[in-house]
Structures are given as structure tokens and as C-alpha cells.
Amino acid sequence: MNLRIQVRHDAAKERIQKYITAEFERIANKFTDGEASPIISAEFIVDQEGANGHLKTFEAIVHVPNDTLAVKESDTEAHKAIDASMKVLEKLLKRHKETYARPGNLIRHNEQRRSPSA
Secondary structure: EEEEEEEEOOOHHHHHHHHHHHHHHHHHHHHOOOOOOOOEEEEEEEEEEOOOOOOOEEEEEEEEEEEEEEEEEEEEEEEHHHHHHHHHHHHHHHHHHHHEEEHOOOHHHHHHOHHHHH
């Protein structure tokens, strides 16, 4: 997996990079399950916008087989924008895994739950 982080116009560059890496690795580990990682590459961009840079923007672009997942969030604090984006990214990865990684798994699981137990 190729990981790239860009922090633009921010003094706490190293802290933010470590935080992003730790959060993304936590999420990525949930989706490996002993298999090869479904994530091909990931790019993260942290930027400041607005008057005097008071609005922090976090953008995540994750390449997975058959798709590209993109999330963009803004907040007054960089960590809040990162947390919000990571929650959305985790949901998108879960949906991608259910749809593409093993098509039919979710359907069979639901059929087994609906059938009366003997």
C-alpha cells in the first residue's frame, strides 16, 4: 500500500502526519483480515482555507480495486476534520468490501439469518 500525506501551510506538520498515519492504519487493519490489503494507495491532504487560515480542510483519496473513494471534510480544528473524514472513509471501505471483495457474502448471510433454525 502506497501512503502519501501532504500538509500545507501548517506548523504542526509532523504531529498531524503521525495522527493521520495512526488513524488510517487502524482502519486499514480492520479490512485486511489475514488477506492482502484491499487498499492500493491512499493520499491525504490537509490544508487551511478561509480568512487567516481558520478553516482546516482534510481530503482523503483512497484507491481500491474497481473504485476510488474520496472524502473531504472541513472544520476549525484539523483533528476534528480528520476524525470526521476517517469515519466516513471507514463506512465507504466497509461498503466496498461487502460489494466487491466477496460478492454474495452479505446476501447468503442474510438468508441464513432469515431461515428458521432447526
